[in-house]
Amino acid sequence: MDMDILANLSVGFGIALSPYTLMLAVIGCFLGTIIGALPGLGPSNGVAILIPLTFTLGLDATSALVLMTSVYYGAMYGGRISSILLNIPGDEPALMTTLDGYPMAKQGRAGDALVISGVASFVGAFLATVGLMLLAPLLANVAYLFGPAEYFALYLLAFCTLGGIASNNQAKAALASCIGLGIAMIGLDNQSGMPRFTYGNLHLMDGVDFLVAIVGLFAVAEVFFFIESHGKNTSIGVVLDKVRVPWRDLRACTGTMIRASGVGFVAGVLPGAGASLGSFLAYMSEKSIAGAKGKFGTGAPRGVAAPEAGNNAAAGGALVPMLTLGVPGSGTTAVLLALLMTLNITPGPTLFTDRPDVVWGLIASLLIANFVLLAMNVPMVKIFVKVLMVPPAVLLPGVTMISFVGIYSLSGSYFDLTLMVAFGVLGYVLRKLDIPTVPVILGILLGNNMEDALRRAMILSDGDVSFLFSSPISIGLWVAAVAGFIAPMFLRGVLKKPQAVTD
Amino acid sequence: MIKTTLRRVSAGVLITVGLSGAAAAAECIAPANPGGGWDFTCRQIGKIMYDIGAVDAPIQVTNMAGGGGGLAFSHVVNERADDAELIVAASSATTTRLAQNAFGGMTADQVRFVGSIGADPGVIVVAADSEMNSINDLIEAVKADPGSVAFAGGSAAGGFDHLKVLQVLRAGGFDDIRSVKYIGVDGGADAITQTVGGFTQAMTGDMSEVVGFLKAGEVKALAVLTEERVPGFEDIPTAMEQGIDVVAVNWRGLYVPKDISDEAFNTWADRLAQVAASDEWKTAMEANGLAPFTKVGDDFQNWVDSVVASTEELSREIGVIQ
Secondary structure (H helix, E strand, O other): OHHHHHHHHHHHHHHHOOHHHHHHHHHHHHHHHHHHHOOOOOHHHHHHHHHHHHHHOOOOHHHHHHHHHHHHHHHHHHHHHHHHHHOOOOOHHHHHHHHHHHHHHHHHHHHHHHHHHHHHHHHHHHHHHHHHHHHHHHHHHHHHHOOHHHHHHHHHHHHHHHHHHHOOOHHHHHHHHHHHHHHHOOEEOOOOOOEEOOOOOHHHOOOOOHHHHHHHHHHHHHHHHHHHHOOHHHOOOOOOOOOOOOHHHHHHHHHHHHHHHHHHHHHHHOOOOHHHHHHHHHHHHHHHHHOHHHOOOOOOHHHHHHHHHHHHHHHHHOHHHHHHHOOOOOHHHHHHHHHHHHOOOOOOOOHHHHOHHHHHHHHHHHHHHHHHHHHHHOOOHHHHHHHOOOOHHHHHHHHHHHHHHHHHHHHOOHHHHHHHHHHHHHHHHHHHOOOOOHHHHHHHHHHHHHHHHHHHHHHHOOOOHHHHHOOHHHHHHHHHHHHHHHHHHHHHHHHOOOOOOOO | OOOOOOOOOOHHHHHHHHOOOOOOOOEEEEOOOOOOHHHHHHHHHHHHHHHOOOOOOOOEEEEOOOHHHHHHHHHHHHHOOOOOOEEEEEEHHHHHHHHOOOOOOOOHHHEEEEEEEEEEEEEEEEEOOOOOOOHHHHHHHHHHOHHHOEEEEOOOOOOHHHHHHHHHHHHOOOOOHHHOEEEEOOOHHHHHHHHHOOOOOEEEEEHHHHHHHHHOOOEEEEEEOOOOOOOOOOOOOEOHHHOOOOOOEEEEEEEEEOOOOHHHHHHHHHHHHHHHHOHHHHHHHHHOOOEEEEEEHHHHHHHHHHHHHHHHHHHHHHOOOO
């Protein structure tokens, strides 16, 4: 087993260490950190905006995946910068970092906070990548245990857990899922080949392209919000002089980083939980370990290290269910799943045997990206601080342009552009109503697969519904799904969740 | 996922259409995006034709995806019906869809099928530990209890993989084909996984889809649906030698517009035959898991007509078309 991993990893490095792939990783890390640092543009928006670029550039599967996961990891690193300097989380997983990061910055220790959080991010992401390496192949062997009934339960689990945690209101999450599932029904019926809900429109025959929906719901909606707020969150509040490495603090935080990585990784592996929960749990557990002496909330270095290690570890952990089961563990991995499907790679139990080049190339480049990110985010952090001063007048047209050009280059169809803007409006309205958009995306992404699984199960069982609960695996998944949907309702009071999760 | 984005005819194609009278080089339309089987057909055949000197100028490949090939078909029928310098990539999927009226009322006789020069043989496999050892064991099991044998394939219900099974069962004397359980999954690998996992009892697909699993010893092939055993897989018996008279292969070939002269039609048939005989094509087939399947000219057109007729009849019987 261990030898296998080493052999596979060397294959992976063979792919990842080509100059071209390395260059993509560096570009991805750079763009990702910027996207993460800019308030409002989180990893899922960032990845969604940049996906069309991979098609314009004509990248192959491995290259596209390397670029996008570098952006993903980069955004997880970058989110902390505006948390610390502006008290505005660059993305939602970085929310917890504001609690101690901004107080540190106000005490004149902004540089220390950035370095500590950068190193913590590295530790979290590195350990999570190692965890992904060890855990993913084990999960990959379950392929033969999954029939239609099990797949149906698995998709249900994804909706229930992501839906349960993505909103402060179960009903709103369920509504969002149903909107997504409804959109997925548009197009040719997979089983009979008959068109559904197309109203004779040829453009709708192949269904709604999820990339159009994603870019609309995330990027275009973001533009609307920028317009509404006049991009007011871009003035810099704290002065950053010199960046030195606070060795003493780093040593004191070692235990925290390792523990927080473990907590974050587990949170990431659970389908639907994602990075925000990872950073939240990591912070809370470290806070309780430290007790009153830890002075969490007043600018404690450990309070900066814990959430950053936690959210980066969760980002790596979320790749495990995405790659091995095809079930995204977070909003961003849902977007990455869309990318994979567009590249004609079906993540799932067979991915590791069918496309080892993709998987191990990805894992190797994640390891490389981590070192690149450490270099970028500690010595070169000042560059990214400058980016925070980009006026919205520049940023906003840029995002809009990339969205339009990207989607047009996908299909060359004005229809898709109209549809994208319509999704932008939908995204804006949904967010105003506090209805999460991630379940909508999940519905569009997985709706057809879920329906197919259900219909296959019904064919095999001659329409017997009890077939859906006929194996220990499916029963377990059903139980987990119900628990995942209901539990947050009770835990919400206890945990006092910071905010909706949309990383 | 049948989620290929419906693409509109690109501006480049429209310009080409306008100038088609003046164009010197022939054009091959691949009715799909780059990378798929039709794209492969155009690029390989086009390249080899030029390399072996069958044509004077390199053949230009145009990708025209949409409607599962319907967009390209309608373009050829409506706008290029007399263009002698046009060839279009086709396969079993083309004729299946035409037979099932999936191209908005257009029919197979609106173009001329000029030839096929390779095919991915149809094959039926079961899990390695299955008690069934021949195609007749399988047919007997279905006859005994149709509900006890579920098939998995990479195409949707009514698609080519589904029809293969029905043809085999009917040839074996089982007529109640509507009672046959079939689930369409996302490709051959998925279908095999379901079969090895015991969720379905047999898998129907193409040879190229099962090769890896055959070599790994996870499945055994009951029959290959060709006239003769496939080179490289001589230990797999054909259905015909087991008394089941079915040939079902996913052929790779070309059609041309309807109104070109017989002379132009025969020229393309002859060029295809030259490609089929070339070493370059043999290498390309080997690299892509194809077996030789050469039928050109009127011979091929007659064969396609009979395939379309039987597909139509079978599809009507299982209710895919009215």
